[in-house]
Amino acid sequence: MNILFLHQNFPGQFAHLAPALAQAGHRVVALTSRVEKSIKWRGVEVIAYKYDAPKNHVLHPWVNTLNRAADRGAIVYRACMALKDRGLSPDVIVAHSGWGEAMYLRHVWPDARIGVFCEFYYRESGADIGFDQEFDSATELGRGPRVEMKNLAMRLQLEAADAGIAPTFWQADGHPDALRDKISVVFDGIDTDTIKPDPVARLELEGHPPFAAGDEIVTFVNRNLEPYRGFHVFMRALPDLLKRRPNAQVVLVGEDGVSYGSAPKEGGTWKQKMLAEVGDQISDADWDRVHFTGRIGREDFTKLLQVSMVHVYLTYPFVLSWSLMEAMSAGCAIVASDTAPVREAITDGENGLMFDFFDKEALVDCVEELIEDPELRGDLGAAARARVLRDYDLKRVCLPAQFQWIEELAG
Numbered sequence: 001m002n003i004l005f006l007h008q009n010f011p012g013q014f015a016h017l018a019p020a021l022a023q024a025g026h027r028v029v030a031l032t033s034r035v036e037k038s039i040k041w042r043g044v045e046v047i048a049y050k051y052d053a054p055k056n057h058v059l060h061p062w063v064n065t066l067n068r069a070a071d072r073g074a075i076v077y078r079a080c081m082a083l084k085d086r087g088l089s090p091d092v093i094v095a096h097s098g099w100g101e102a103m104y105l106r107h108v109w110p111d112a113r114i115g116v117f118c119e120f121y122y123r124e125s126g127a128d129i130g131f132d133q134e135f136d137s138a139t140e141l142g143r144g145p146r147v148e149m150k151n152l153a154m155r156l157q158l159e160a161a162d163a164g165i166a167p168t169f170w171q172a173d174g175h176p177d178a179l180r181d182k183i184s185v186v187f188d189g190i191d192t193d194t195i196k197p198d199p200v201a202r203l204e205l206e207g208h209p210p211f212a213a214g215d216e217i218v219t220f221v222n223r224n225l226e227p228y229r230g231f232h233v234f235m236r237a238l239p240d241l242l243k244r245r246p247n248a249q250v251v252l253v254g255e256d257g258v259s260y261g262s263a264p265k266e267g268g269t270w271k272q273k274m275l276a277e278v279g280d281q282i283s284d285a286d287w288d289r290v291h292f293t294g295r296i297g298r299e300d301f302t303k304l305l306q307v308s309m310v311h312v313y314l315t316y317p318f319v320l321s322w323s324l325m326e327a328m329s330a331g332c333a334i335v336a337s338d339t340a341p342v343r344e345a346i347t348d349g350e351n352g353l354m355f356d357f358f359d360k361e362a363l364v365d366c367v368e369e370l371i372e373d374p375e376l377r378g379d380l381g382a383a384a385r386a387r388v389l390r391d392y393d394l395k396r397v398c399l400p401a402q403f404q405w406i407e408e409l410a411g
Contacts, residue, residue, distance in 0.1 A: 001410060002088070004112075005030040006076065006095035006102060010046060013096065013117055013167070013188050016394055017402050018044050024403075029088065031079060031101075049079040062142070062149040069100025069153030077104040084108055092410050097157040097164075106160050115409045116157050118164040118183050120319050121174040122147045127340075128228065128260075128316040132358075135227060135261070158182060163409045165402075168320050170341035184405050188322070189398030190329045190388055194302065197331035197385065201306035208291045209249070211307045216247045218367060219308040219332075221301075221323040222254035226270045228261045229321070230314025230337060230357060235274035237360035239281040242289065244368055251291045251304065260318065305330035309377070310370045314357060315339055325392055328352075328384035333377040335366040345392075351383035 003026050005014050010032035022028040022043030030044050033051040040046070054071045090112050095102035097116040105114055122129065124144045130136050140146075155176065158164050164183035166172035172183045203211045211217055218241070222229040231254075238250065256269040264273045271292070282290075296304065305311065311332035313324045317340045324345065327334060334352035336342050348354040353370065355362035370377045392398060 001026045001091040003028050003406070004088070004090035004093045005044075006032075006093065006105075007117075008033050008051070008072070008096070008099045008101060010034055011041075011044075013119070014094065016189050016191075016399060017094075017406075018042075020399055020403075021406065029083075029090070031076065031083070047079075047083070049075060051075055062146045065150045066152050069103060071100075073100040073103025073153075076101045077108060080105065080108040092406060094406075094409075095157070097154045097161075100153045100157070102157045102161065103153065113163075113409050113411060114161040115163045115165060115405070116161045118154070118158060118166040118172060118175060120171055121154060121176075122150050123174055126317070127174065128318045131316050132227060134232075155179070163405070165405055168341040168344050170317075170344060171319065186401040186405060187325070187392045187398050189394030189402075190322075190325045190392050191394045192329050192385070192389055193395070195305065195326050195329040197381070198303075198306040201303050203300060203303040203307050205291075205293055205296065205300060208251075208293065211249065211251065211304070213307045215249065215307065215309065216245065216371060217307055217309050218245075218248055218250045219304060219311045219327075220250070220252045221311075221313070221321075221327075222259075223321075224257045224259045224270075225252065225254040225274075226258055226261060228259070228316050228318060230316075231270055232274055233314055233337075233358060233360055233363065234312060235278050237363045238290070239278055239286075240361070241364045241367060242282060242286040244364060245371060248371070249289050249291065251293060251308075253293050253296055253301070253304065255295050260316075302326075302330065305332055308332050310335055310367050312363065312367065313337070313342070314363075315342060316357075317341070320345070325388060329388045329392075331381040331385045333370045333381045334384055335363065335370065345387065346384075350380075351387050352380055 003021055005018050010030045011018055018028050019042035028044045030046045031049055033049055035046060035048045038047045051072055059067055093105055093112050093114045095116055098119055102116055124147045158179050166183050166185055167187045169185050172185050199213055201213045220234050225231040256271050305327050311327040312335045314337040320341045336346050336352050336354050337357040338354040339357055346352040353366040355366050
């Protein structure tokens with residue numbers, strides 16, 4: 001088959017599927033704005049398109065997201081027309097629906113079978129919006145219409161598609177009932193052969209002390225350190241955690257930008273804001289046990305999870321992070337917020353401990369309980385890995401299911 005992937009930040013969620021399809025003998029092409037020139041990547045022909053966000057448009061604020069999607073969709077439409085003129089005729093097209101890239105594909109290849117990756121459909125209530133009252137605009141007028149318009153481009157793409165795929169049931173179930181039946185649930189997949197427990201693991205990062213398995217190490221990971229992933233809650237728990245665990249080393253991985261939500265209203269980064277808030281509650285000696293690493297490489301990240309004694313994960317009801325699943329695969333003892341869709345992967349007391357997202361005291365209690373109880377820690381870590389092996393293993397579970405989805409999509 002000829003298969004075309006569309007993802008503005010390719011490979012994104014298709015990092016395993018696209019090259020696996022190429023290895024299976026299919027011609028796989030990817031269109032993305034991530035690269036500046038066309039390249040070959042793991043058997044995939046990656047073709048660049050240039051995107052600049054629209055400027056100086058006078059628009060109602062409720063249609064900003066739709067306008068950006070329509071604008072990007074039009075640029076992708078022109079790029080696809082050029083590919084068609086060069087002879088590309090995909091049997092199957094798979095696109096992430098989040099940025100509008102699949103808006104007009106039916107007008108280019110009307111006979112192609114189209115599938116969309118349905119990562120998240122916004123909800124007026126019951127998900128991220130309104131969850132954290134500290135940052136919520138409670139007096140916002142027209143939240144429902146704004147959310148409806150924010151979703152419109154994704155809805156149009158799913159309506160035009162033949163099928164959808166989502167990584168968790170909760171993320172799939174957020175889509176309109178009339179479209180939910182189109183969506184299959186298959187997680188992206190975790191390479192459990194590589195990300196696995198190592199009782200003698202050791203990690204050395206420049207500017208930080210060496211970390212070794214068996215040390216009292218508490219880890220916290222975000223792509224960017226921000227409220228959507230509970231950074232503010234973790235930082236507010238940090239003074240008590242350091243006082244109660246005088247030998248603990250706390251390692252925080254993440255950059256200072258914003259992946260979701262927005263930056264602090266007063267300016268600066270969330271890291272700067274939280275350091276200013278809790279800084280005087282922590283002694284200099286205790287700060288020496290707190291390590292902000294920024295972004296680290298793949299190999300070092302796996303070692304970090306292998307040396308972690310307790311891994312803490314928080315999230316708004318939103319997209320599930322790969323980092324949680326990788327921590328489970330590494331056999332970490334998990335302390336996680338009792339939020340969707342975390343509940344699909346973690347069962348409290350069975351393969352992790354869960355706490356109310358906003359309860360920083362409960363967070364510290366859970367961490368201390370696991371540090372103090374090696375048997376419980378080992379049991380929960382083993383159960384966490386077993387859960388990933390059963391339901392989220394890349395090679396044995398997720399890739400075969402994704403291949404089946406592609407085959408069903410192709411008809």
